[in-house]
Amino acid sequence: MSLGKTEVEYISRLAQIEVREDDVDGVAAKLSNILDLFTQMEAADTQGIEPMAHPLDAVQRFRADVVTEVDQHEKLQAIAPSAAQAHYLVPQVIE
Amino acid sequence: MSWEVVIGLEIHAQLTTKSKIFSGASTEYGAAPNSQACPIDAGMPGMLPVLNHAVLGKSIMLGLALDAELGMRSVFDRKNYFYPDSPKGYQTTQMDFPIVGQGKLEIELEDGTKKVIGVTRAHLEEDAGKSVHGIVPGQTGIDLNRSGTALLEIVSDPDMSSAKEAVAYAKKMHELVQYLGICDGNMQEGSFRVDSNVSVRRPGEPLGTRAELKNINSFKFIEKAIEIEIERQIEVIESGGKVVQETRLYDSEKDITRSMRTKEEANDYRYFPCPDLLPVIITEADVEAVRVVMPELPDAKRARFVSDFNLSDYDAAVLTGSRAMAEFFEKVVALTDAKDPKMCANWATSGFSAALNRDGLSIENAPVSADMLAGMISRIIDNSISGKIAKQVFDAMWQGEGSADEIIESKGLKQITDTGAIEALVDDVLANNPDQVEAYKGGQEKMMGYFVGQIMKASGGQANPGQVNKLLTAKLKA
Numbered sequence: 001m002s003l004g005k006t007e008v009e010y011i012s013r014l015a016q017i018e019v020r021e022d023d024v025d026g027v028a029a030k031l032s033n034i035l036d037l038f039t040q041m042e043a044a045d046t047q048g049i050e051p052m053a054h055p056l057d058a059v060q061r062f063r064a065d066v067v068t069e070v071d072q073h074e075k076l077q078a079i080a081p082s083a084a085q086a087h088y089l090v091p092q093v094i095e
Numbered sequence: 096m097s098w099e100v101v102i103g104l105e106i107h108a109q110l111t112t113k114s115k116i117f118s119g120a121s122t123e124y125g126a127a128p129n130s131q132a133c134p135i136d137a138g139m140p141g142m143l144p145v146l147n148h149a150v151l152g153k154s155i156m157l158g159l160a161l162d163a164e165l166g167m168r169s170v171f172d173r174k175n176y177f178y179p180d181s182p183k184g185y186q187t188t189q190m191d192f193p194i195v196g197q198g199k200l201e202i203e204l205e206d207g208t209k210k211v212i213g214v215t216r217a218h219l220e221e222d223a224g225k226s227v228h229g230i231v232p233g234q235t236g237i238d239l240n241r242s243g244t245a246l247l248e249i250v251s252d253p254d255m256s257s258a259k260e261a262v263a264y265a266k267k268m269h270e271l272v273q274y275l276g277i278c279d280g281n282m283q284e285g286s287f288r289v290d291s292n293v294s295v296r297r298p299g300e301p302l303g304t305r306a307e308l309k310n311i312n313s314f315k316f317i318e319k320a321i322e323i324e325i326e327r328q329i330e331v332i333e334s335g336g337k338v339v340q341e342t343r344l345y346d347s348e349k350d351i352t353r354s355m356r357t358k359e360e361a362n363d364y365r366y367f368p369c370p371d372l373l374p375v376i377i378t379e380a381d382v383e384a385v386r387v388v389m390p391e392l393p394d395a396k397r398a399r400f401v402s403d404f405n406l407s408d409y410d411a412a413v414l415t416g417s418r419a420m421a422e423f424f425e426k427v428v429a430l431t432d433a434k435d436p437k438m439c440a441n442w443a444t445s446g447f448s449a450a451l452n453r454d455g456l457s458i459e460n461a462p463v464s465a466d467m468l469a470g471m472i473s474r475i476i477d478n479s480i481s482g483k484i485a486k487q488v489f490d491a492m493w494q495g496e497g498s499a500d501e502i503i504e505s506k507g508l509k510q511i512t513d514t515g516a517i518e519a520l521v522d523d524v525l526a527n528n529p530d531q532v533e534a535y536k537g538g539q540e541k542m543m544g545y546f547v548g549q550i551m552k553a554s555g556g557q558a559n560p561g562q563v564n565k566l567l568t569a570k571l572k573a
């Protein structure tokens with residue numbers, strides 16, 4: 001299976017990863033190789049096999065419903081690109 | 096040619112947990128911005144989520160109430176999209192293996208007909224933060240306090256065929272989650288959010304393209320928005336156009352829906368199992384632990400009120416409208432030894448409820464408790480006071496003047512049941528109204544009402560009306 005320029009542009013936009021114009025062919029080739037690997041794996045008979053949700057053979061543990069965290073917004077906002085009035089600031093979002 | 100309407104609802108119910116679904120930050124509403132958003136909620140690199148145990152029992156409880164298949168093994172997935180109020184770049188949710196599977200909910204329509212609505216699934220997920228505008232011009236402020244709050248998204252089958260059915264279902268689910276105590280149901284604070292998927296088609300044809308109505312926070316507006324959207328879609332198709340799959344917002348002032356204009360590619364969420372969380376296992380013991388603490392559900396309670404207390408369907412429905420009211424009523428009935436449940440129902444649904452509404456209070460902070468109301472009703476039952484005097488006693492209790500017994504005592508409101516005293520009153524009234532007595536004897540029987548009124552007035556409303564009638568009749572016939 002091979003991906004073209006259009007697909008690479010679409011995927012990079014979804015992932016918010018910039019792909020330079022002259023890198024597109026190379027990225028397309030790499031992604032196509034990965035998809036080829038999946039095509040190969042699809043040949044395996046998986047009838048009756050439960051899909052694996054996690055590589056570890058373990059189950060989720062829980063924490064009790066207790067508040068354990070304190071207000072750390074000043075520390076967290078000290079490393080944010082921009083903050084004002086205790087809010088993180090980002091470029092305007094149009095709703 | 097007619098049109099068929101197809102509606103499915105997605106309801107986000109915020110679970111009543113003290114801490115977030117994956118972190119130990121508080122979920123209390125209304126805190127200072129970002130004061131309840133820890134590094135996990137802020138999506139800091141390297142932070143790992145740990146699931147809050149409380150969400151398990153609450154999900155099982157809803158599953159049991161909806162007679163649903165439980166996801167004994169459920170899996171968390173990542174739903175990938177970029178939006179500034181979701182700092183990780185994905186929402187942790189459940190896709191292929193939700194914690195609650197296919198279930199059902201019976202609704203009742205205004206005309207009394209019943210309909211069973213399928214519930215496709217309910218899955219656990221985390222809420223996003225909030226965008227705030229106007230702090231710095233040209234920029235958006237982000238408050239992550241809501242980020243990571245536990246939600247159950249309850250998805251219905253596309254089983255509803257009118258705005259009224261959709262609202263009946265939404266209200267029923269709203270009542271249910273509050274009865275179960277798994278969600279506080281506060282729509283203004285966003286604890287219970289309803290998104291409606293609406294489409295139209297010609298009878299017998301495949302499903303039409305749907306539009307999703309979002310962010311509507313009252314049942315009244317949900318109904319109006321769906322109705323307007325149905326009209327709009329029919330108009331689009333009848334004038335030769337096509338309905339586009341999109342999210343639409345309802346403008347209650349103009350009474351229209353309008354497109355939110357999101358890019359369609361935003362719907363390519365690329366779900367995959369979350370590597371930070373392991374499969375969640377529900378054991379039979381977990382289910383049993385919930386089953387033993389399951390509260391009685393509204394429908395069962397309603398039926399029991401009718402059969403055990405001989406109440407009308409209407410009274411039973413009003414009393415079971417909220418779990419708090421139902422429990423208040425049952426407490427009053429128990430404290431009065433179930434001697435007159437109908438009277439308890441009347442006081443709970445009229446006098447007591449009217450006072451709550453008038454003063455904008457809830458049952459928990461009302462000045463009259465179940466014990467106090469029961470104390471007063473006991474005095475009506477044992478004939479110490481009449482129903483009319485009871486209103487006076489109730490008002491005094493509401494004003495904080497004490498218990499019913501204290502008020503009856505201090506105001507001297509005890510009903511006169513002494514035959515001699517009532518007889519004296521009757522004699523007085525008859526002696527002072529010779530003309531009316533003549534008229535009565537001449538056949539004007541309606542004078543009876545006049546005499547009773549005069550006697551009750553003379554007694555300050557305290558004479559026992561039954562005894563007055565009996566003695567008066569005897570005297571007049573003599």
